[in-house]
Amino acid sequence: MANRGEQWSSKIGFILAAAGSAIGLGAIWRLPYVAGTNGGGAFFVIFLLFTLLLGTTLLLAEFVIGRRTNKNAIQAYKEIAPNSLWHGIGILGVVTSFLLLSFYSVVGGWILTYFIRSLTGGLTDPATGDFGELFGSIISNHWEVGAAHLGFMLITILIVQGGIQKGIERASTLMMPLLFILFLILVIRSLTLEGAMEGVTFFLQPDWSEVTSETILFALGQAFFSLSLGVSIMVTYSSYLSKKDDLVRSATSIVGLSVFIAVLAGLAIFPGVFAFGLEPDEGPSLIFTVLPAVFSEMAFGSVFLSMFLALLLFATLTSAFSLLEIVVATTSKSDPAKRKKMAWSMGLIIFLIGIPSNLSFGLLGEWLIFGDTFFNQLDFLVSNILLPLGALLISIFVPLKMSKSALQEELLRSSNLGSGFFQVWFITIRYIAPIAIAIAFLNVLGIL
Ligand code: PHE
Helix, strand or coil, X not given: CECCCCCCCCHHHHHHHHHHHHCCHHHHHHHHHHHHHCCCHHHHHHHHHHHXXXXXXXXXXXXXXXXXXXXXXXXXXXXXXCCCCCCHHHHHHHHHHHHHHHHHHHHHHHHHHHHHHHHCCCCCCCCCCCXXXXXXXXXXXXXXXXXXXXXXXXXXXXXXXXXXHHHHHHHHHHHHHHHHHHHHHHHHHHHCCCCHHHXXXXXXXXXXXXXXXXXXXXXXXXXXXXXXXXXXXXXXXXXXXXXXXXXXXXXXXXHHHHHHHHHHHHHHHHHHHHHCCCCCCCCCCHHHHHHHHHHHCCCCHHHHHHHHHHHHHHHHHHHHHHHHHHHHHHHCCCCHHHHHHHHHHHHHHHHHHHHHHHHCCCCCCCCEECCEEHHHHHHHHHHHHHHHHHHHHHHHHHHHHCCHHHHHHHHHCCCCCCHHHHHHHHHHHHHHHHHHHHHHHHHHCCCC
C-alpha cells in the first residue's frame, strides 16, 4: 500500500533519521565487544572493508527499492516482482526485526537503568570500587532490569504508535550532533589515560593470526547490523523520500557518520579497557564496565556520564523505533487506523519474547543452547545468519528483477556522478556482494 504521501520534511532530516536507525548499539555496544572477542584490530579492518564496500552498495540497493516504489517493506517487493515469492525478503526482514528488537530492548533497558542510576551519582563511585561487579549486581536484579526492559519497550511503542516521521526527524536533528560532541570529549579523556596506547594498538593494529572463518562472518554480520541492512528498514525509510533527493550522497553520509561513530567508540573504549586492566573479551558487559570507569576519572564525570547515557539511550531508541516501525507498517498494512493497535500488540509480544534474553544474565544464565546462552544464540542467529541472508537475497533480487536502466535512473537522479559510478555499483551488487556473502556462509559451514 502507498505510504499516504508522507515525506521527510528535509533531506538532512532523512539522513539523520536513517543514520539514527543505523547508529545505535551496533557501533557503540556491539562492535567493541565483538571486536574484543575476535582479535581486535584485524576484526575492525575487515568490518571496515565490508562496511565501505558491501554496506554502501547494499544501502543503495535498499534505497533504490524504497524510493522507486514508495511502498512498505513487503509491498515494495510485490510491486517490482508481482505474483512471485520475492516479497518473502520483506517478510524475512519483518521477522528478523521482531527477533532483533526482542534482545535489543534488553540492552536498551540496561542503558535506561544505568541512566537512572547515574542521576543519583551511584555509578561513577560504586561502593565496591569494581565496575564489573556493579554491572553483575545490576543485571542479576531481575525486577530492576525487567522493569527497565519494559520501560524501554513502552517508550518505543508510545513513539511509534503516533507515527514517527516528525518526532524522529526533529529529535534526531538535535540529538545526533550532541552525541558526536560528547563522544569527542570522551575519546580525549580516554586517550590521555595512563596506559591508553596499549588499547589503541589493540584496536587499530591488526593481528592477522587471530582471523578465522568465524571472524569474517562476524565482521560481515556486524557491518550489516550497524547499518541496519538486510531487513528492508532502509527500503521503508527511503520510501518516504522525494524524487529530488540524491541517494548516493545520502548513503555516503550515513555510512560516513556510522563509521565515524564506530571509530570513536573504539577509541573511547579500548584505551579504557587497558588503562584499567580490564579484559577486552568480556562480552556484552564491556561498555557497561569500561565507560563508568573512564568517566569516573574525569572532572564532573558523573554529569558527563549521565549526559552520555541519555544520548546513548536516544541513539538506541531511534534504532528501536525503526525496528518496531517496520513490524507495525507491515502488519497494519500501512492502514493508519490499525497503527495504534499493532504498535501495542506487537511491542508487547516482542517484550515477552525478550524475557528469556534478559534472564540469560541471571536466572537462565546456566541454560545453554549448543553451548551458549539464549541471548548470545539469538544474537548469533539474527546478526550472523538472518541479516547476511536478507542482504544476500536483496543483492540477488535487485539486479535480477529491476531493469538496468531503471536502476541507473533511480541511482543517479539528482546526482552529478556519471555512469562510471553506476557501473561499479552494478558490478558490486550483481557479482561481488552475493559471492562474498555466500563465501562467508559456506566458509563457516566448513564447505569452503
Ligand atoms: N543499526 C542498529 C544499531 O547499530 C541496529 C539495527 C539493525 C537496527 C538492523 C535496525 C535494523 O544499533
